[in-house]
C-alpha cells in the first residue's frame with residue numbers, strides 16, 4: 001500500500017531537485033470545468049470524440065468550431081484554482097521541475113505557470129493554427145467570441161435555461177467557411193484555409209518536438225519525485241511517463257479523489273485521496289508559502 005502521510009511527503013519534496021508532474025482533467029475539477037467522461041458525455045447529439053478529428057473538421061468546420069468555441073467560452077468563464085497556482089509557484093522555486101499537462105483549458109498558462117517548465121501535451125484551446133498545415137500558429141487568443149459567426153457559443157443563459165446551442169432539437173446556425181477565422185499566410189498566397197483550434201485531435205501526433213524535449217529532460221539524470229495529478233498513474237499515457245520516472249528512481253505521488261487511481265503504486269510511493277486544489281498547496285507549502293488565488 002502507498003504511503004499517505006503529508007509530512008513524510010513534504011520532507012521528500014522539500015529536498016528534491018528533479019521533479020516531474022503529469023496533470024489530467026482532475027487538476028481543473030475544482031475550477032468547475034465540465035469533463036466529458038462520466039456525465040453521459042454528449043455534446044448536442046454528438047460524441048465529443050467524433051468532433052475531435054481532422055475529418056470532422058473537413059466535413060463540417062462550422063459545427064466543429066461551434067463545439068470548440070463553446071469549450072473556449074466555458075474555459076474562459078472558469079478560473080485557475082489553487083492547484084494551478086501551486087504548480088506555477090513550484091516552477092518558480094524549483095528550476096528542475098517539468099510539468100506535463102494533458103489539459104487544453106488554458107488554466108495553467110492563466111495561472112502564470114512559466115512556459116519553460118510547462119508542456120501542453122494535447123495543445124491549447126486558445127491557440128489557432130492553419131488547417132492546411134502551412135505552419136501558421138497564433139498563440140493564446142483569448143478573444144470571446146472568436147468571431148461574429150461563433151457568437152452563439154459565447155452566450156450566457158440563466159441556470160434554469162438551456163443554451164439554444166446545446167439543445168439538439170434546435171438546428172445549429174449555418175456557418176460559411178469564409179465566416180471562420182482564416183490563415184493569413186495561406187490567404188497571401190491565394191489559397192484560402194481556415195484556422196482550427198490548436199489542440200491535438202484523434203489520429204494526430206503531439207506538437208512538434210515536444211516528446212523529444214520530454215525524453216531529453218528524463219534522460220538528463222535521476223528523477224526525485226513524480227507527481228501524478230488528476231489522472232490515473234496506471235492508465236496510458238500517464239503509465240508510460242510513470243514507468244520512465246520510476247526507472248530513473250522517482251517516488252510517485254498520486255493526487256486523485258478516486259481510490260482506483262492508486263493502482264500500480266508501491267509501498268514507497270504516495271497516494272493523496274482528494275482534490276488536488278486542497279492537497280497540492282498543503283504538501284508544497286514549505287517550498288512555495290501560502291497560495292493566493294487573485295480575485
Ligand SMILES: [Zn+2]
Nearest residue numbers: 130134183186
Ligand atoms: Zn496557412
